[in-house]
Amino acid sequence: MTKVSLKFFCYLLFLFLFAKQPVFSQSGPSTSFENPEVAQNYVMEIWNNSKGLPQNAVFAMEMDNFGYLWTATEEGLARFDGKILTVFDQDRNPEMLEQTYYNFFKTAEGIWAAGDRSIALLNKNIKTVIDCSEITDNALIRAIAENGNGGLLIGNQKGQIFSLDNGTFTALPFWNPDVPLEIFGFYQLKTSILLVGTSKGIYELNQQTSQVKLVTRKDFSALKIFGNSNRIYVYADDEGIFQLDEDYRLENIHSFKQSNMIYPPSLIVDSENSIWASSIESGLIKLTDGNTTQVYYPELQTYTVRKIIKEKENLYLGTLGKGFAIVKPAKIKQLNREVLKEKNIKPIYQTSDSSIWIGTKSDGIYRLKNGKINSWKDSDGLLQNRVNTIGSANRKVYVGSIAGVSIIDQQKGQIIGYLTKENGLQSNYVYAIFRDSKNWLWILTRAGGIHYIDEKGSFHQVELPERYSRTSFISIMELDNKQVLIGSVNEGFFRFENEQLIENQSLPLPMSENLIYSMYEDDAGDLWFATHGGIVLYQRGEFKILKKQNGLKSRSVFSIIADDKSGIWTTNNFGVQYFPNSELEKFKNNTEKDFFIGNNYYDDSHGMPNSETNGLIFPSALKDYSGEIWIPTVEGVGIIQSSSLKDEESKDFLFTWDYVQVGGQKIDIENEIVIPKGERIFQVTFSLIDIESPDRYSFFYRISKTSEEWHPINENRLLNFTGLKPGNYTLQVKVLTHGKIEQIYSLPIQVKATLFESLAFKILVLIAIGILFYFIVKYYYTIRMKRKLESMVNQRTAELSNANGKLKKALSEIERKNKVLIDITWHQSHLVRAPLTKAMGISQLLSQNIDFQEIDLSKDELEQELLKTLEQLDQIVRNTHSMSENIKNNEN
Template sequence: MSFAHMRVWAVFFAFLYLNIYGQRYTSTWYNIDNGLPQSSAKAIAKDKYGFIWISTENGLVRYDGISFVTFNNFKIDNLHFGMFIGDPVRDSITTLTNFQENKIIIKNRFPRLSKLTPGDRVSYTKGNQLVQRIANNTISSNFYNDVQYFIQLKSSKYIFREKDAVIYKNERGIETRISLPFTNEDLNSIFVLNETLFINDFQTRKTYSIHHGKLSVYDQPSLFNDPETKIYWQQITNQSFIINRNNIYIVEESPNGPSLKFLVKYKEIGSHSYYSMYYGKNFNNLYLGTLNNGLNILHLSNMYVARKEADFANNVSNASLPFSNNTIITEDGTEFGKNGIVHKYAFGNNDNYLMMYDNSGNILIRKRKSIIRFYKNSGYKKKDSTYIKEGFEDFMKSGNLYALSLLNSSRYQLQIFKKDQFTKPDYIYSFKSPVTAFFQYSEGHVLVGNNEGLYSLMLDKNTVRPLIKNISVKSIVKTKDNLIWIMTNKNGFYLFKDRKLVKMPNDRNNYLQSAHSILEDQQGFYWISSNNGLYKVPKKQLIQYAENRKSPVFYYRFTKKDGFTSNEFNGNSQPNAYALENGEFIFPSMDGFVFFNPAQVQTYYPDPKKIYIERAKIGNAETVYFNTVLDLKNDYKTADIFIDIPYFSNFENLYIEAKISGEEESDWEAVALGKDLKYTISNLSPGDYTLKVRILASPDGKYEEKAVQFRIEPYFFQTLLFKILLSIIFLTGIIIIIMLMTNLLRTKNKALKRIVHNKNSKLKETSLTLEVVKNDLQKETEYQKKLVETISHDITTPIRFIAMLSQKLHESDDVELQKKYFDSIYKSSEQLYQFTLNLKEYTELYKAENIFEEQEYPVNRILEIKKKLFWEIAKERETVIINSTETNINSRVSESILSAIIHNVIDNAVKNTFKGEISLNIIEDDQKIIIIIDDTGTGMSTEQIAIYMNLFKNPKWKTPSFKGKGLGLHMVIHLVKKINAEISFSQNFPKGTIVEITLKKN
């Protein structure tokens, strides 16, 4: 910072020593009794999602303005947390436990235990030197000269390791020594604003600033270097506070250097062990954390209460008048400004209910049965008195007319005057109850209200017409937009438009049933006082409601939390809320006058981007977090779904509605505003649901809507499957009943027919039935016979071979030869055993309807299996079986059928080949797979080949004929046709037979 910039400070600080009237505040304490897990608040920070985080000696606390959520169930023994470090903008807030044992990272609105690395430590030993990081400067910090301190910036750091100097280390690690009178004890006076370090010397009244290693000096006294100043700085929030003579300022950045914004005068700042501070600008809250008394939240307000501070003073405010551009005056002569009493006029004791100005600006006040007039031209020192008469109740003024209300016998008389001398009335009207409101609507038209209703008076015609009955009118107010409003004692308020009354909607608490006064500001809002709070409402919402009676109206309620001392406001027959010339509004209350500038009083609405629905509590269980869908067991009783909104103002101004859709539906309903914002689910039937939540996010009535899914698991008897099964059973039962009834009718029909038919018909029918059964039995017997023949055919060769080997074994005495025979018998028996294991599948070959497998299989696997089965038999005949297939060739044709075909073909080849060779091979192309089995045996004659090819080509041949020779080949031809394949027989040269089985790929 340059010296030119420092000179700007002098101009700014010159004004800081003037008398500053600060914002009012309301103070709310939180400790272990009402929200915190422990009565310490050692650090306070705000995350990027809008939540306030508090570090305590018993866990971390998240605060959303309504409820505190404590996190202390980490799997660690030490829950004593300290300062916050990190960067909220990057969604990373870090804190360490005592003695740097554990590290917690707050990310995505949730704290998690993280791995502690050496770089996370804020203090460590370097040689014999203790090195410690400074990330905040608390009001009661202690710094020692034998410790090396440093401040870590984004890419550089300041190091304090020697007297009369500060070391600046840039991002490249290059150190610069900056000479200035400094010791570690002066660290109590430092703060950092962005990347600039400020050091204040309270003794010499100088302020030093170091920006990227460059030193600037300001040698003039200021609040920064005032010996009465205490400094609080927290790096993670980039906030610094100056506390001077109970005045609290926040340091702000300006083009010419740091500036101070006055926040509040807080006389109790030194009364507690304050250790942490944070200013929430968006909601104008100042958070003050202590070491042992909990958290104190100051809500700063631009509303002021002017009242008498004397003991036993009566501060019930009734009658008043605007007096100057920024003051009012009461019936006892007290002139109030927003900061209290300005002057006291000697008005004496008067009735504190009525006062007004006459045409000359004199002040008129009622005193018993007389009117006292204080003259403006005498400075309100001179006065006179006009006696009215016995029964004098009230006087009023509207437009250019004056009125008196008097009790005359048993009737109440209204006297109307054109002049302010109250001598002879120009008009007289009689009513059953005293007139409480008087308003000149036009030159000859007057509105009058009393405890029985509202009346229209036409002066020229001397007529009285009731407009509405059975309401107690309090006052009639005309706002700047020339609209007329009727305020009542307990019937709400009305708009008088086109000579008709329109009842305005109440607030949700019905406090506006007793509305007092209404004022219009420059921003398009009405302000309405009531017996319980001050309300602000957009003017256009009331006008739209007056037009259609349907448009929603959203009232914003101000209470004692916003700066005034009583929620109960006051009102009488005369409008007693005013807009002063300086723009300030004044509303009388039961404890002083409330002053405020409506343009400076903020209303607070939730940030539409910061509404979270991610927590739930099922029954009495621990709170659970969910991302997109909340799953509820079918035995749940209740489930609370929390609505988390960072809203740090009066939560009574939240408008939150919710509805569910799904298996059951509901309309929009208001969410109760209590300790927590939550929607409770109970007694819902199982199914999938959507919870929609909408929140008023602006005074214009715009809602922000959020939706989450939740699912309630059904019991089995509540599932769709069960309902379908039950429906099927029910329908089946109905069908069965219908069928039984139909069969019963058919049976009766048949019984009648039987009587008609003769016995010959019965015998014929029986004979036909027996013939069918006989044919079926004959077919089944023939099938079983053929099946047994086929199986016998397939196992004959290996059994005959085993018998032959057994005979040779019996006849031989050669041990080696016997061993060879035993080995052959074993291998043949093993293969025969494997074959018989598949007999069940084999028996189904003729009946099989499905000729395709679900998955492909390698065909060469069948060749290899059959090769092993017949190997020993062929070997005994001095025949070699060769499988030439090298790669897998896959097919989906029924493996069991194809295996039976190949078995029979190889079996015939083995039987007819001696001292020869049997070759097995498979070839394929895009359309087909060809299995080739050739031998060098006796071979088939040309006539035999022709017979079998004719059998294959004959379309009428459906079942195999097992009579005569060639039993196996008959079965093969039948099975080949069954799988839609082809077979051919040809002679092998010089001798033998070639069999080709062609399988179609498509």
């Protein structure tokens, strides 16, 4: 047999040993509709394996220091914040040494969960797990307490107590009972003093003085020591429940006959000193001032309750096979009438004698008067069992249906007449009946039917323009100025003074949404219309629409009822919403399209028979003479008993950052998040702990450096981040309650950079890139310059080569010309020399005064000869010039 099976067998044996016949001093078992403790005044939520609990048998249950509700099951631990169950098992949390823990022990550090061979500290998450194999050999852990030195005291089934300090177990040296005993539990009195409940009495253990003393008789079997800050109680086997005073005197306050059906491990005491326990047979037992009351919840049937926690007005019940249940006081009550239970309720109306008349969809009409209930159906003469509207005048009750109006004598309770098309109605389909301040009874129907019976009893039909001959009129009210306002389908509202139509205004809605179910006039005289397309405000001739995106729970709004001039209650397909006047004024004055109106919202989780209320009836909700508001739903009547609902505080919650999951590890969030180097994908979770009203919150987030825009958060309260660059960020989560900002919570996030992402590395890279760029540029310009120089050299070389060729050619030409010139010069020099010599000789002769007879020529002849010689020389020069000109012309 496995340890789990053995423990389950021992548990059944334990139940059998305590299963004796019950005796109750006050009352026997009560149903939820007979006992004021648990009647229609409570709602119950059940959390089982279909909602996330690992397994439906709850071994232990406790709240940690953060406010989380922890449960222990055979398949692991579960943590609950009011909305989400988080499972801790060996698959998700490999640090756990075992899957199943059987007992919880609350300490200042948190909850110590005890299993077969280990203990685990629970406080928001699993803080630590300790292997206890050396002290749990065939001995279950029965008690854990702090030892005052930062360690623990652990008591086991064998009666041993060990001190755990710095990971080392040591048998407590001064714990030496003189008889064999079994330890049942510890009860901490002070930091250094605790009580040890055993099978052989109660011992006081003083850790400061290292002393132990027996404070009761040895044959006293203290199965359970429990209490609160005011009182300490002890449950003793076969003796009952005792109160333990400061001097350790025992006073029996509940005899064994009064408490013999109690399952001892479930015993608790609440803040009002009432003792709660589980009954071995079924239900709970409440012991108050010597009186015993059995409390039975039909939802739990015969499932045994193992653990009870009482916090304020809430009960938390851990069961065997049903999971855990939360029992809360109902904020919206249900009508305590079995005959109307789960019926589809239509109009509700109150007559002048304070009687409440309730119409149904298919079961006729009922009257509640002086605690009695009567009904009328078609078998009693009612035209039809489907009731659309109810009104009254002159001690007569008018019941409208799709077959006409049935008239009931209010005093005699008899059907005394009918109004149909045969009597003048425009249509037998009657939508609304209403009595105004003049005692006129208005009757609205299909096919353009507006009728009234005046104060004298005369029947009239209001004449309307032909265009309204097929209009359906479905709602009506009287304004403060005594004008009558009538709402229609598709044609807006009609304003009448006496029976004269003075105004018709169509609403700015699509045809499918243009239905006015209900109307309301505020203190400023502005009109509010409940329609199929939201709430429409008519102010100074202008319309403004409040829609789902502005805070409405549903597109359709069936009724608007003022509550003592402090706000309005509205009904819709999903429950009831309350809007304070301050928020309505904000809506009036706000021009933003994304305006969100603050409101409180209630549904079946707050006590309504069903969240779906009824519309297209009149009246679609009722505020009675005492101020209570009656809400018709598809499964019964909900009653808002007090205006205190609208003033409830929304601050009773705890926001906490939970854990960050990065690199396959879950890390508890303390003050900030540090994302290791190289990690770019991580998840951040948070919790908002409010078991009372977990559905009233909405969440938005943003993270600095990326966006200033707020993003909505889904219900799992988990944020995924991918690809954040290294650096410092601030994660902000905004909490809204019914649209109002409660708080903005911030969490620093540091994303570590790898070596390659560090600033120094980036600077080095930039420097290297700069140097590389410098050399690349330098190399580029060197190559470019080299190529340019080469090109220039080549070009210059080509130019020089060309010039050299030309030069050579020129030189050759010069040489040729020089040769020609030399030839010419040589030739001409020979031609010129002879006449020039001759001329020079003649000139010398003429210059000398010689005797011309000696040379056989006269002076004149010499002069003539000189002249001829010079002319000959001139001709030679001319010929030379002509030759040079010929050379030039040849070159050209």
